[in-house]
Amino acid sequence: xxxxxxxxxxxxxxxAIWRAAVTTMTFAVPLSVLQIWLVESNRIEKGDPFNLIxxxxxxxxxxxxxxxxxxxxxxxxxxxxxxxxxxAAIVIQVGGAIRRTIAGLTVSNPLGWVFLALLMATFxxxxxxxxxxxxxxxxxxxx
Numbered sequence: 001x002x003x004x005x006x007x008x009x010x011x012x013x014x015x016a017i018w019r020a021a022v023t024t025m026t027f028a029v030p031l032s033v034l035q036i037w038l039v040e041s042n043r044i045e046k047g048d049p050f051n052l053i054x055x056x057x058x059x060x061x062x063x064x065x066x067x068x069x070x071x072x073x074x075x076x077x078x079x080x081x082x083x084x085x086x087x088a089a090i091v092i093q094v095g096g097a098i099r100r101t102i103a104g105l106t107v108s109n110p111l112g113w114v115f116l117a118l119l120m121a122t123f124x125x126x127x128x129x130x131x132x133x134x135x136x137x138x139x140x141x142x143x
Contacts, residue, residue, distance in 0.1 A: 013080055016072035020084035024065030024120070025092060031058050032092065062088070062120040066127030071135075081128025085120035089113070 035054040038044045044051050065088055066081030073080040093113040100107050 012076070012083055013069075013073035016069050016080050017084045017087060019072060020065045020069035020080070021088040021091065023068045024061050024085045024088035024124075027061035027064060028058050028088060029092060031061065059119070059123045061085075062123035063127035063130070065120075066124030067131045068127075069124065070128035070131035077128040077132055078125050081124045081131070082121040083124070085124035085127075086117040089117040089120040093117075 031054055035051065035058070038054075039046060039051065062085035065085040069080040069084040070077030090113060093108070093110075093116065097107045
């Protein structure tokens with residue numbers, strides 16, 4: 001009977017996650033502010049194609065964050081790649097809730113924040129997967 005070697009538990013690299021979350025926010029916040037301004041000023045409708053392009057660009061920023069997290073933490077790239085854009089989404093939503101509370105506006109449902117974080121995590125995993133496929137493993141160590 002052969003004993004399987006013990007594997008270390010998957011641990012997240014928080015320095016890589018917060019740095020990749022900042023990368024995600026660097027692109028997502030200006031795009032989100034532009035989108036909010038365009039919709040609230042009635043320059044575009046919520047169902048306009050340009051608004052959908054802005055949604056895709058925001059999600060692409062999640063993929064960039066996942067790519068960055070995978071690059072910074074190659075031992076568990078998918079886990080870190082998912083956590084970074086999810087963290088960025090929650091931070092952005094909390095910041096928006098604070099802004100809306102100060103302005104006296106209604107705050108969106110926190111359950112929606114969770115679903116947005118999961119969506120961003122999915123795009124982050126895609127970005128981490130792209131990093132895995134474009135950068136071969138080093139020293140024969142599988143990823």
